[in-house]
Amino acid sequence: MPAKRLELVRGLGPWAAAAIVVGTMIGTGIFLKPAEMASGGGSVAVVFAAWVVGGVLSLFGALSFAELGASIPEAGGEYAYLRRGFGPAWGFLFGWMHSIVGRPASAASIAAGLLRFWGFLFPAVAVPFFTWHVSLPWMGKPYDLAFTWAQPLAVVAIAVITFINYLGVRLGGQVQVALTLIKIASVLAVVVFGFALGHGDKANFQPMVPPALGLGTIGAFLAALAAGLWAYDGWEDLNLVGSEVQEPQRNFPRALVGGVVLVGAIYLLFSAACFYVLPFDTLARSTHVASDVVERFAGSSAAQWMTLAMVIAALGSLNSSLLSGARVPYAMARDGIFFNVAATIHPKFRTPGGALIFQGILTSLMVLTGTFEELTSLFIFAAWIFYGLAVVAMFRMRHSEPDLPRPYRCWGYPWVPAAFVIGAMALTVNLWLARPIRSSLGLALILFGLVFYRHWRRGATGSQRPVIR
Numbered sequence: 001m002p003a004k005r006l007e008l009v010r011g012l013g014p015w016a017a018a019a020i021v022v023g024t025m026i027g028t029g030i031f032l033k034p035a036e037m038a039s040g041g042g043s044v045a046v047v048f049a050a051w052v053v054g055g056v057l058s059l060f061g062a063l064s065f066a067e068l069g070a071s072i073p074e075a076g077g078e079y080a081y082l083r084r085g086f087g088p089a090w091g092f093l094f095g096w097m098h099s100i101v102g103r104p105a106s107a108a109s110i111a112a113g114l115l116r117f118w119g120f121l122f123p124a125v126a127v128p129f130f131t132w133h134v135s136l137p138w139m140g141k142p143y144d145l146a147f148t149w150a151q152p153l154a155v156v157a158i159a160v161i162t163f164i165n166y167l168g169v170r171l172g173g174q175v176q177v178a179l180t181l182i183k184i185a186s187v188l189a190v191v192v193f194g195f196a197l198g199h200g201d202k203a204n205f206q207p208m209v210p211p212a213l214g215l216g217t218i219g220a221f222l223a224a225l226a227a228g229l230w231a232y233d234g235w236e237d238l239n240l241v242g243s244e245v246q247e248p249q250r251n252f253p254r255a256l257v258g259g260v261v262l263v264g265a266i267y268l269l270f271s272a273a274c275f276y277v278l279p280f281d282t283l284a285r286s287t288h289v290a291s292d293v294v295e296r297f298a299g300s301s302a303a304q305w306m307t308l309a310m311v312i313a314a315l316g317s318l319n320s321s322l323l324s325g326a327r328v329p330y331a332m333a334r335d336g337i338f339f340n341v342a343a344t345i346h347p348k349f350r351t352p353g354g355a356l357i358f359q360g361i362l363t364s365l366m367v368l369t370g371t372f373e374e375l376t377s378l379f380i381f382a383a384w385i386f387y388g389l390a391v392v393a394m395f396r397m398r399h400s401e402p403d404l405p406r407p408y409r410c411w412g413y414p415w416v417p418a419a420f421v422i423g424a425m426a427l428t429v430n431l432w433l434a435r436p437i438r439s440s441l442g443l444a445l446i447l448f449g450l451v452f453y454r455h456w457r458r459g460a461t462g463s464q465r466p467v468i469r
Contacts, residue, residue, distance in 0.1 A: 018258060019177040019320070021235055021259030022259045024324070025235060025317075026180070027110055027316065029113075033227045033230055034047070039284040041224035042207070044207065044280065047224055050221060055268075058229070058260050061235065061387060061391070062235045064416065064417040065239050065256060066256045066410065070252045072084060077237075077324075077390075078094045078387070084401075092337050093446060095337075098328045104359065105366055107321045108363050108375050111314070112375055115148075116288070117288070119148075125149045128147060131147070159360060161318050162322055164319070179315060182309065182313075183316050184266070193294075194273035194274070207280065228267075232263065232264075234317070234321075236387060253408045327352060330352035341357075378442060381431045387424050391421050
């Protein structure tokens with residue numbers, strides 16, 4: 001008699017589900033991207049427009065993903081939706097991108113942001129102790145790969161968070177709730193005390209509007225929007241742990257929609273407080289926006305405490321990113337189209353231990369070799385292609401599977417999901433035009449995964465390995 005196959009447990013309640021959404025979104029982005037948005041946007045109005053449009057686009061995506069998550073509450077999120085909507089090869093392409101490039105780059109970006117915060121507290125750890133000069137034929141000048149003591153510290157953080165999630169999804173969920181409450185309180189403290197004690201000036205909101213409207217303004221807006229969407233990213237992570245969410249038909253729409261609305265409001269208030277306290281040009285040049293705001297009205301000691309809160313925020317995002325990300329390689333390996341080690345479930349803790357370790361190793365390698373900006377740009381282009389495709393799969397399943405139980409139906413269908421798909425397409429095209437070499441290499445790496453897919457499918461057919469449908 002074959003041994004009973006272990007399955008994941010539904011251990012994420014409504015608070016843990018909401019904490020994954022909010023906790024992943026509020027992380028390094030809100031503390032680092034406002035400066036990039038101000039630098040790229042060039043005016044206060046463009047920055048706020050980017051926050052609003054980014055929030056609306058994320059909300060439309062959350063409404064669409066709420067239907068997908070409630071009707072198909074399986075591990076893997078977009079992997080399950082694309083496989084069901086378009087066929088197994090499409091699901092594999094998402095899973096390959098997510099497992100090899102997307103999630104390791106995303107989690108490594110969060111850890112890289114953690115490095116920047118840590119360097120503010122202890123400047124010595126950010127001083128390079130070794131620099132490797134890399135020269136390639138197509139590069140105009142050598143690329144300097146600097147190594148600091150902060151990078152191995154980030155690897156330690158990745159290992160600790162991976163171990164916590166290895167011990168159980170309930171423990172990981174409880175840790176996420178606690179970290180999320182701490183960082184929401186920290187961000188709101190900047191907002192409240194910034195307005196109350198910041199002694200700001202209305203002149204800091206200048207330039208309020210661009211000096212002239214034209215193609216340059218559109219380019220500035222798209223640059224600010226791309227930066228803002230990294231801060232918003234994370235709303236889709238709950239769908240990756242769909243098979244572990246209790247009462248998915250209720251908790252998916254509540255956590256996704258409620259989480260995006262809450263985070264959008266917090267981001268707008270945070271940006272307003274920053275502009276109130278700091279002059280626009282100063283904010284655009286800042287590498288630690290929140291710390292600089294607090295230092296302006298409360299001194300350097302308070303700024304250090306604020307930076308410590310930013311470290312906690314980054315840990316919260318790293319926790320939810322690693323918790324949810326490992327479910328995709330797990331789901332693929334159980335279907336026979338990924339490395340076998342990722343299919344193992346710990347018999348006691350009932351967690352995808354093999355996938356967590358695999359993901360932790362790749363994330364550690366990336367954080368040792370990449371900067372925050374490089375890692376975020378690597379992630380956003382690839383991820384938003386599949387966000388849009390997943391919603392297209394929802395359209396297709398509305399027609400191909402009309403009897404599929406849908407406890408929640410996307411509000412505003414078909415206009416809301418259609419607007420999201422158009423927005424996702426526009427973003428990815430703009431990112432490709434802005435970074436054609438990096439984006440093309442990323443796309444080529446995704447398509448290269450089809451070579452492995454063909455090998456694994458052939459092996460699964462030959463061994464009659466059962467495939468989950």
